[in-house]
Each structure stands twice: as C-alpha cells, then as structure tokens.
Amino acid sequence: MxxxxxxxxxxxxxxxxxxxxxxxxxxxxxxxxxxxxxxxxxxxxxxxxxxxxxxxxxxxxxxxxxxxxxxxxxxxxxxxxxxxxxxxxxxxxxxxxxxxxxxxxxxxxxxxxxxxxxxxxxHEKSQLVLLQHKSAQPISSVQNVADTKIHVARNSIFEQHIKNLNEETGGQIRIVLTPDTMREEELVADVNSKKIDATVIYKNTYQLFRKKYHNITTSAPISVSIATGxxxxxxxxxxxxxxxxxxxxxxxxxxxxxxxxxxVRTIVPHRPFSAKLVNGTISPYDNLFRKYAPEINWDWRLLAALCYHESRFNPNTTSPMGACGLMQLVPVTAKRYGLTDENCYDPEESIKAGVQYIKFLNDKYAAISQTENRINFILASYNAGPAHIFDAKALARKYGQDDKNWQHVKKYLLLKSEPEYYNDPVCKYGYYRGTAAVNYVEKVIETYHVYEQIIK
The missing domain is CATH 3.40.190.10 (Periplasmic binding protein-like II)
Structure with a gap:
C-alpha cells in the first residue's frame, strides 16, 4: 500500500x-x-x-x-x-x-x-551576551562597553548586533572582525586562554561552553531574546x-x-585517577577482560584501563549521546556488533562488542607495524571516531609528516580546531577539538601503566 x-x-x-x-x-x-x-x-x-x-x-x-x-x-x-x-x-x-x-x-x-x-x-530564543575572561573587569551595562576590544566573525549576527550597539554608544567600541569561517567555539576558546578580550555569544550556548571552558563569564546582554532557526x-x-x-x-x-x-548536556569533569584494589582485583569484570583481550592481542589490563575511562566500570551508565554500558559504544556501533536496548548494559555483551570494535579499528591501522604506536591510533579512534583521525592523517601527509606516527598525527588532530586546517580540502569531517582525544589516549595509557605496577 x-x-x-x-x-x-x-x-x-x-x-x-x-x-x-x-x-x-x-x-x-x-x-x-x-x-x-x-x-x-x-x-x-x-x-x-x-x-x-x-x-x-x-x-x-x-x-x-x-x-x-x-x-x-x-x-x-x-x-x-x-x-x-x-x-x-x-x-x-x-x-x-x-x-x-x-x-x-x-x-x-x-x-x-x-x-x-x-x-x-x-531553535529556542536566546539573548546575545558579551563573553569575557573571569579575570577581566566586568562590563555591567552596554554603556560601559567603550574601549573594549570585541572579536566577532565577519558577516555574522554578532557583527550586526555589535555594530548596532556601537552606533548607539557613540562609536567607542573597538570591533575586531575575524574571518567568517571562524566558529563560535574558537572565539570562546580564545577568550578562555586570554588571546582576546571579549566576544559575543548566545546565552544558551554559554551554558554549554562554560562546562568545558572554566575561565569564561558573561557580562551585559546586548540584545533582547532572538529566535534562530x-x-x-x-x-x-x-x-x-x-x-x-x-x-x-x-x-x-x-x-x-x-x-x-x-x-545542557553534562560534561563530566576529569577526576584524578586512583587505583583501588578490592580483593586483589581492578574491577568486578577482570575475568571478562582476561577472557576477551587475547582476541585483539592486548594485555587485559589495557582493556580494563580503556573501560575505566569509558564508564568507571559502571555497566548501567548512559552518555548524553546515547552511548551505553561498560564500553560506551554509541547506538550505531553497538547495533553493528550485536548490542540491543535489552543487552547493551550486560557487562559481558558490552565487553565482547567493544573488543569486536577494537578489532575493526586494529584492521583500519594494520599498516602501522609498531604495536604501541598503533594502539595510540586505536585509542584515539575509540574516543573520537576514526573519521577525525583519518582527517588528521591526511593533513599530516599533506604537510610532509609521517601519517603512521602518532606524534605527527596528534599535532594535526589538535590543529583541526583551526579554520586553516578543518577547511582544508583534505579534511572531510570538518571542525574537531582534538584535545579530548589526545588527552584520552594519554590517560588510558597512564592508567594502564599503573595497573601494570599493581597487578602482575
């Protein structure tokens, strides 16, 4: 029919x-x-x-x-x-x-x-607000914006509003126009690191960014609530x-x-790692890590370290993006490896599916002969997805670097948050803030080395 x-x-x-x-x-x-x-x-x-x-x-x-x-x-x-x-x-x-x-x-x-x-x-209506570093003198009203250098992207709503405000306040605002390819988050990051004094942002996205950038604050609103869509x-x-x-x-x-x-998604802050053994074990799932790690030729303690940073060994956790269970596979990947809404919280099913995904990633990087180097690529891909890692590899090749060397590729993964690089024709998947994946690799390896010392 x-x-x-x-x-x-x-x-x-x-x-x-x-x-x-x-x-x-x-x-x-x-x-x-x-x-x-x-x-x-x-x-x-x-x-x-x-x-x-x-x-x-x-x-x-x-x-x-x-x-x-x-x-x-x-x-x-x-x-x-x-x-x-x-x-x-x-x-x-x-x-x-x-x-x-x-x-x-x-x-x-x-x-x-x-x-x-x-x-x-x-989209929900939201005001435009001025964004500053926490250490800056707060701008309490639009009349106090004079002599403040404010960076906004060219041809954006932010440019239009700040120019209107500038006319209303007698032309005392120092407006700096950035390329129109520069994204909102890049300017937020620059305020957070004190590279620039201030920018303009939607109030509702500030609620999201302040969980990631801890040195930013908002001051005076510069508009009524605006609908976007x-x-x-x-x-x-x-x-x-x-x-x-x-x-x-x-x-x-x-x-x-x-x-x-x-x-309003919750971004869980990093907690310092502290290995606590209970009856000489890392977790309640050590036997499962020992059982499935040989399928990928990994030390079971490395698999346990990855799981720790995915779920803190909580089999019932669900991320804001729908990743579930011990190994935190997102729905599309979970389905590919046999997980369903009914069994994705089952510890053994989750670990088994996670290992199959790692096996898939291992095949993706089979050309990287050195095991420890290849593991870095696998961990980064587990965290970010292989798409952004392959973008970084393409950039490394373009700039004459070794795309099979994690230290070289890591550099370009971090650069994928800058317009010159994420707008490059060799990049297929756009903007990405690579610090999360780079930090993830380092933390998993660090945890693994701790496990090596305490569990023989």
Whole structure:
C-alpha cells in the first residue's frame, strides 16, 4: 500500500512538472525546487555547518540538534536526507538561493535572511551576551562597553548586533572582525586562554561552553531574546506547507529533550585517577577482560584501563549521546556488533562488542607495524571516531609528516580546531577539538601503566 501510494505521488509529480514546464516556457527556469521536484529525486538536500550543537561526528555517528530534527523531517517526507556541509552562513544562503539545496538546517537569525527566504524558528530564543575572561573587569551595562576590544566573525549576527550597539554608544567600541569561517567555539576558546578580550555569544550556548571552558563569564546582554532557526525558499510553497504539517506533529516534550541533550548536556569533569584494589582485583569484570583481550592481542589490563575511562566500570551508565554500558559504544556501533536496548548494559555483551570494535579499528591501522604506536591510533579512534583521525592523517601527509606516527598525527588532530586546517580540502569531517582525544589516549595509557605496577 505504501509503495503504491509512493508511485502515485511520483506520477502526480511528473504531471505537475510537465504542467509547470508548459506554463513557463517563456520564463527563466526556476532555481528553487519545490516539493514535487524533491520527491521526484527522492532526496532532501540539507545545508548545515559543523558545530557543537548543530552537526558533528561523535565517534562513529552523525549527531546534533539540527541533524536529528532534519532526519525526522526527512523521515516524515519519506525522503533520503543528503547533508551538504558549508563553511560559512553566507555559503549556505548562496546554495539555497541558487537551488543547490532545499533547506538550511542551522541556527541562523532573521537578520541574516534576505527577501525571498522563509525563516523557521526551530531553535529556542536566546539573548546575545558579551563573553569575557573571569579575570577581566566586568562590563555591567552596554554603556560601559567603550574601549573594549570585541572579536566577532565577519558577516555574522554578532557583527550586526555589535555594530548596532556601537552606533548607539557613540562609536567607542573597538570591533575586531575575524574571518567568517571562524566558529563560535574558537572565539570562546580564545577568550578562555586570554588571546582576546571579549566576544559575543548566545546565552544558551554559554551554558554549554562554560562546562568545558572554566575561565569564561558573561557580562551585559546586548540584545533582547532572538529566535534562530532554519531557512527555506519562499517559492517552495509545497515544501513549506509540508514543514508546517511536520512541525505540528512535534511534541514540546521531545523538543525540550533534544535541547537538553545538546545545549545542557553534562560534561563530566576529569577526576584524578586512583587505583583501588578490592580483593586483589581492578574491577568486578577482570575475568571478562582476561577472557576477551587475547582476541585483539592486548594485555587485559589495557582493556580494563580503556573501560575505566569509558564508564568507571559502571555497566548501567548512559552518555548524553546515547552511548551505553561498560564500553560506551554509541547506538550505531553497538547495533553493528550485536548490542540491543535489552543487552547493551550486560557487562559481558558490552565487553565482547567493544573488543569486536577494537578489532575493526586494529584492521583500519594494520599498516602501522609498531604495536604501541598503533594502539595510540586505536585509542584515539575509540574516543573520537576514526573519521577525525583519518582527517588528521591526511593533513599530516599533506604537510610532509609521517601519517603512521602518532606524534605527527596528534599535532594535526589538535590543529583541526583551526579554520586553516578543518577547511582544508583534505579534511572531510570538518571542525574537531582534538584535545579530548589526545588527552584520552594519554590517560588510558597512564592508567594502564599503573595497573601494570599493581597487578602482575
């Protein structure tokens, strides 16, 4: 029945297309495809950008607030989603206006929307606030912004608002425009490290970033609450009608859960490692580590060290991104290795699946002959997903470094948070803050060496 309905829809599409062609023979061809053409190609083309809340790779899977909602829209329309990653807001808008994509799924603000485009307030309203280092003199009101050097990305809503504020306060603000490819988190990191004095940020994303960057604080708001959201072409009337129907099906409880997942997610701070033996064991699962470690030719204590940093040996833990159990495999990877919602918290099933994934990663890096060096790549990939590691390897090759040497590749993994590198054509997976993976490798190895000393 469903297949027959789909065939009828395609037939209607083709009739409508022919009608449109006959009626518009004396007009310029329409650049902006509507739903009939989208259904005919069976693909919804979605423009977005990588970012900590919109779209990013977490281990082996694509995730993000905009990504998840765009997936749901594509499912509602019974279309295959195709994501086209842009480097700037302007690039996304250009692609939409030229018919290269059907929709922008990203938190754009209405101030950036040209005539002929329709705005969808998918995101929660939020104020813009000034972000400073904690040690700086707080800016208590917009009137006290004079002589403050504020860095904002060119062609962004932040530039527009700070320029408006500058006019209101007599032109005393020292505005520094960064390249439009520079992401919000990069400027936050620069404030955190005192490289720059201040920047502008959405208040709701500050709640997320302050858990990672401990030296930042906000001062005066510089705007009322602003809605941000997606964009389509006004001409795409049928697509817009379908989006309205889809939005009507969304429950506020579901939207709020997604917002908590991506904007208020808990980032567990690192706790100093302290090995505590109970009856001469590292964990209650030592026998399972001993059983499965030989399948990957690992010392069982190394497998235990990885598990410790994944779950602290808590088999019932679930991460904000849905990784579950002792070995914290994300849903797409867990499913690949036989885990289900029912058994992913079972210690043996989790360890068994984790070992199979490590075996897969070991094969990925089979060309690296030195075992300890290869283990570094495997650990980094377990933490970040192999996509970002392969980007770093490609960068290492481009710059004449050894892409089989972890010390060389690590350098470029750390550089993948800078526009010059994550926008490089050899990088396929965009922005990534590599410190998490690099620190993870070091901590797992450090814990393993402790286990070596206390358990013989």
């Amino acid at each position: 469903h297949k027959a309905a789909h065939i009828i829809t395609i037939f209607i599409v083709m009739v409508l297309l022919c009608t449109c062609n006959n009626n518009s023979s004396n007009k310029h061809p329409r650049l902006c495809p509507d739903l009939v053409e989208i259904v005919a190609r069976d693909t919804l083309r979605i423009a977005t950008m990588t970012g900590p809340t919109s779209y990013f790779y977490y281990r082996d899977q694509e995730v993000g607030y905009d990504y998840e909602l765009a997936q749901e829209l594509a499912d509602y329309l019974q279309l295959t989603p195709q994501y086209i990653l842009a480097r700037t807001h302007s690039e996304m808008l250009h692609m939409l206006q030229n018919g290269q994509v059907d929709i922008i799924a990203y938190n754009l603000a209405p101030l950036r929307i040209d005539k002929g485009l329709k705005f969808w307030p998918i 997606w964009v389509t072409n006004t001409e795409a009337e049928e697509l817009n009608s379908a989006i309205e129907r889809w939005l009507a099906t969304l429950k506020s409880k579901h939207i709020n859960a997604l917002r908590r997942k991506y904007f």
